[in-house]
Amino acid sequence: MILAVTSAFLGALLAPLVYRWLGQLAGWGLALLPLGLTVYFASLLPTVVAGETVRHSAAWVPTLSVNFSFYLDGLSLLFALLITGIGTFIVIYTGGYLKGHPDLGRFYMTILLFMASMLGLVLADNIVTLFVMWELTSLTSYLLIGFNHTEFRSRRAATQALFVTAGGGLALLAGLVLLAGMGGSWEISELLAKGEVLRAHPWYLGALVLVLVGAFTKSAQFPFHFWLPNAMEAPTPVSAYLHSATMVKAGVYLLARLQPALGGTEVWSSTLMAFGLATLLTGATLTFRHTDLKRLLAYSTVAALGALVFAIGLVPLTSYYGAVGFATFLLAHSLYKGGLFMAAGAVDHEAGTRDINQLSGLFRVMPITGVAVGLSALSLAGLPPVLGFIGKEVLYLAALQAAPAWIIGLAVLGFAVGATLALILTVPFFRGQPPTGVHEGPPSLWLGPVVLAGLGLLVGLFPGLYNPLADAVASAVKGAPTSYHLKLWPGFNPALLLSLLTVAVGVGLYFVYPRLQAWMAQDPLPGPENAYVALLRGLLRLAARLEQTLQSGSLRAYLVWVFAGLSGLVGLALWRGGPFRWPGETSALSPAQLVLVALMLLGGLLVLRLRSHLAMVVVAGIVGAGVALLFLLQNAPDLSITQFLVETLTAILIALVLLQIRNIGEVPRGRWLDKLVALLFGGLVTVLMLGMLSEPIELHLTQFFAEKSLPEGFGRNIVNVILVDFRGLDTFGEITVVGLAGLGVYALLKRLRREEKP
Amino acid sequence: MNTLILKTTSRFLFTLLLLLSVFLLLRGHNEPGGGFIGALVAVGAYALFALAHGLTAARKLLPLPPLRLVGWGLLVALLSALVAFFLNKPLMTGVWFSLLGVKVGTPVIFDIGVYLTVFGALLSAIFGLEETADRTPEEAP
Amino acid sequence: METWMALLVGGLSAVGVYLMLRPHLIQFLIGFLVLGNAANLLIFTSGRLGSAFPPLVQPDGTVLAPYANPLPQALILTAIVIGFALAAFGIVLFFRAEQVLKTLNAEAMPERLEAAPAPSPVDEVREERA
Structure with a gap:
């Protein structure tokens, strides 16, 4: 059964390829997937009719009792047969109805993805699996309603359906989690046996209301019914499949499924x-x-x-x-x-x-x-x-x-x-x-x-x-x-x-x-949809007002808030932390290093006084080079090389840009507020650093890396072994960031090329 | 910047820097160096070459467009991480084997992925900007 | 040494922040780089100073002590490269902004942006289809 659901998902992902390969006949070819699943579920009929149930389970996140468990009884089997059986004809029908549509491959994929998630939903035994599948059906339904995404009406109907059903889904999640807490199990089949405990529990009413909201929104019950007729903007195969035969019945399914546990009151x-x-x-x-x-x-x-x-x-x-x-x-x-x-x-x-x-x-x-x-x-x-x-x-x-x-x-x-x-x-x-x-x-x-x-x-x-x-x-x-x-x-x-x-x-x-x-038909009737529209409008208006107050559009204001806020909060923590201690000096400063430090401070101050951008870049580069030298003197050769190279390349990049900019503008003077914030921040960093250095250092990790680098990492450069072996995953994340930055640069400059063409 | 001296020396320097970058990359596991540093040196080499001989010439010396290199780099890094996964060890466990008497391990392959990614991403930025710099004077109003 | 480093880092951060607070984007960028350098120095110092040897294992399997702390070095190495990637992205972004809005003054940008709204993605898809 797990295989059935997984194969449905995999088949869905392969659908665009199949479409490219089979073209017009793809509908008939892809229908083999739901057809095969129908046959599989039909083969389970004798077992289920005999009153037995089938249960398969695979661990997913065992520590949170989240399992990939599936449960088949009469109710799930009827739904599974409906989903796969009707799905077969829907896929065939799509081939004829949307013949030649440029996005047909995407359509096949989405509708099969929907089928897979719906199948997972009705078979799920674990509450989390059920919820994930539930939301997946909402998402695929959103994609399918908005399939003609260049039409405003489709987009509006799609977002409406998503807001209503996914909003209800959140309530459902809360309700299900409550149920799990009340019954002490995350498996629905076990909860069903604990109906009396659940019904007598003080949280019963709360959980019930939450579950009902989830089910009612999904199954378009009054007063949430309005999204369903609007969803008819979708292509007909979608309306026939999702919005009549299967998805809208998910809420009904859930109520029927939980009836033995919650019903009877x-x-x-x-x-x-x-x-x-x-x-x-x-x-x-x-x-x-x-x-x-x-x-x-x-x-x-x-x-x-x-x-x-x-x-x-x-x-x-x-x-x-x-x-x-x-x-x-x-x-x-x-x-x-x-x-x-x-x-x-x-x-x-x-x-x-x-x-x-x-x-x-x-x-x-x-x-x-x-x-x-x-x-x-x-x-x-x-x-x-x-x-x-x-x-x-x-x-x-x-x-x-x-x-x-x-x-x-x-x-x-x-x-x-x-x-x-x-x-x-x-x-x-x-x-x-x-x-x-x-x-x-x-x-x-x-x-x-x-x-x-x-x-x-x-x-x-x-x-x-x-x-x-x-x-x-x-x-x-x-x-x-x-x-x-x-x-x-x-x-x-x-x-x-x-x-x-x-x-x-x-x-x-x-x-x-x-x-x-x-x-x-004369004029629009007032109904719950008006409440939805009013709510949405109010939300947008609130967001607009908040945006106006918080997002003034001034970079300077944001930065002042960030730096002043940071200084204030850290300063508060320092002040309440305890008495300040001066750090013990571990090493004397060699004359070379002293000169270096002094030069860098001077360079920093010089940058502030300069009136030419190019000169500022050069002086900042010199400060960077000072950092590189400092790294070298402090026995960090890797850092030193990297820093030198980066400073060089940065200078090249900035020079390339400065050469091309026509409206460079002049160097403006700073304000007294800026000076205050900058001084506050700098002073705080110094104090923070002195405080940190006065604490003893934990060298546990350092020793571990130094000892294991050669025997386990087979490398003598400890820094490099940390980067590519011990903390390889971090590095992978970091190069992804670098790659994305490259992609961003490409996208920015590509737009330029497009604009220049005409 | 079309001086003869730059043009002749840059060819020589380019080769030298590129060799140095590969050298830094490969020895990185034992001596100072590694993928990040190697990539930065290589970017410098290409930037220099493009400055002296123009972008088109520099681009011809690349096996792939810079952004493709980013993709390949990430893929190589990811694949090197997956090797351990298929050997039923936790993801990214280092796997070492001997190839023609040289010890090769997935961390080294990972470092090559790092090299390609960083090289591609930074070079695409520099090339992109140099390209617009080449064009700006013509279309200036 | 430690006290001097603390003063250096504090001074550089103050310079960085002050430059970032100026409305001119090139100065913002320089400030960003200076602040980045200060942060790297801070992390470096937090691994403690006073080493005599780089963190390299000798061929015989020993590490000469006192060696420099390799952990902050690994952190900083990636931080430098990421900082550079981010700076490169920033440079190009500012460059593009200047081309479209004809200014590098961050305070003047919002007004010019409102004058020329970006096309919506839907319109772009429509154009491509057409």
Whole structure:
């Protein structure tokens, strides 16, 4: 399993190469990666259905109990199959949809990276691994939404999605760390067994709120739902994959995963049901504002996510309907919504518009896509004989068992909009004249929708195919063995009546849709997005004000602050440190050294009086040469050579620049404040140094280096052995800095060349 | 600065300095010297040559553009650090072996990486500035 | 010796800081170099003075004592080279700044910068695509 996740990451990194190699066929070639993973996870089906779990672990940072551990039960397996299975068709679809796009290689890489991180997320057992993968999905989603990065709208939508989901991710991290502290383990599988300890803990409520914020932002729950429809700026494969079938379900996954540990309390069920229902209704209501296919689908996704959260809230309150309903509706939604998105993209690609008012008679020119849309829409409307029907039925059964009548009424209303949307989507295929010049897309564009819709139909007709896995998922969510016999025709029961009512209301709403749409689309509705915008604006304004106060743009002011602050703080520490002691003299000063020191001090003072830049450079160079001589006299030959060479080269560099500068300006006089700060700093350095020299020196390291240099470093120049052997890593960092400086110089001068060209 | 004396002596000096720089680099492990010092001497040699014979001539004497040398230097240093990693020792442990009777170790290779990086980075700065210096008089308004 | 070194380092740092505080960038650069030298001397002295031999192991495996402390030397060696790399970058940066803004006075730069805003990276990508 570790291998599966790693190979997904590696495959993603190789994707651009594969694209360069295979070109147009890359979509089909790259699809082999998710396909292989699907087969692998499918091979684990018998094990998991038998009620066993698979766990693999590798140490990552063992001292912090961070492990690379993965855990597979029914719930993770369903998600893994969805991610890899739908991923296969998405990659194929991308090949057709973005054919010839200049950045297609990058797109493949990012979407496969997303797949790998999502896979890691649903399989992760360790809290830290889970969080890292969680944030990786947020980041890849950001990159994918902003794929057309020259468009302002894409960039805005991408940052919005990132801010909301990554912000929630931070809350999640805090919540998970709290959970780990409460349960005394970093492995989720161990935490699940400690549900009672967690629920009785005084931090329970705090941890719960934090985890919920993380899950709600990720899964676009009210009031964080606004980022999801905006994310439709992404290319369609992304919308179909991330923003309907997989990533937005990460929050739902997390809630379902933690249900056995955190669920079962009053606050859990009521919060989840309240927010789920609110999201369902928000998504349903806002659907009516739009005529754009992708936006319509996005709001319906918001509604479906609400329904899923609602279902998780029902799990502890119901015998088994809640868990099974969740398992069934989850699969149904991923299948039909992924298919519908891909079909919508195909229509957009072929017909050139996504506005339903401009589409007509498509069935005659795009029959295959039409069939796929028809089947998926049946599922969306919750009509037999497809899986969507069964999913909704079981959810209704769950609601009937546990929820009061008014909640059921609201839920019916929310689901009814699904039926309306199904009509809105299918009618353009059958009504009106077919447009001229539009034809069926290539197989890559219709394969995904057809297979997904076909699967929905197959499982709908033979629910026994999915039943074992559904039971495994339900057991994982419920935290106890659960089984239920899924049936296409459950007989006449209250749920069926509710379904009939749903369809009736939905059809009714369809007839008022045009008028409702015109009325609601008029002006922007106030909503939580306004709060987000206001928050962001306020933040920017605050930053601007802070920048104005702190970053005046005056180099001198910064330096005065730095040096005066440094002197003040160090001076304070010295003053409070204790009485000053004069250092013992270890060596007398030879006359040569005395002259040298005096000359250097004089040179320093001379620099201050000079009125010519060239002369200043020369005198400063002489001071540098004095330092080099001092090094030589103090038995540091390496330093001495280096210092001499550097002084020479510096002089050459400065001379090269001085020769070219036209507006050199004159040498300005210093201010009294500068003198004060400089004197303060210099005096402090002297005092500090005297204080330091009065302390005894620890020669432990020096002796170590001197003793080990020859026997272990095989070098007699101790300084060099320290540099390249004992402290080689430091040196490596340092030459990296030197290399970067070279790169910076190159970049600065390269810009010059570009500017000169025209 | 196109004096005959500079032109003739610089060729001689250039070779001498370059030899000296390699000598300093290789003996650095036992006597004063090493990658940093060697690189600085080599930069000086090239700067002198460019001053006397022009940039184009100096560039022709380089095996690679200076910035490529930075990349190669970092790569060489990194690879020398990885050798120990593949021998299941902690990263950057010195590994020594004998090559044609001369003791060669990864620290020496690392020092060559240091040499290349420092040489490339500093030379690219000096060459870049000399290049603009060559051009400035022509386009001066 | 130590006291003299402390005075020297203090004096050089004061000179360095004073030069850095002047608004002219060439003087800033010289100040930066002087301050760098002072810092190197400080580190060197912190390893103590009064040695008689360089830190080299004799071929027979002994080190002649009292030898100079090799540890600060290794630190300073890289510090000199990094300081130089940084100075080289600074020199070129100031050179470029002068070419664009026509001044080397740091106090006058912000106003000139506002007059000529840099193009955003997005525009650059667009131009390249076009």
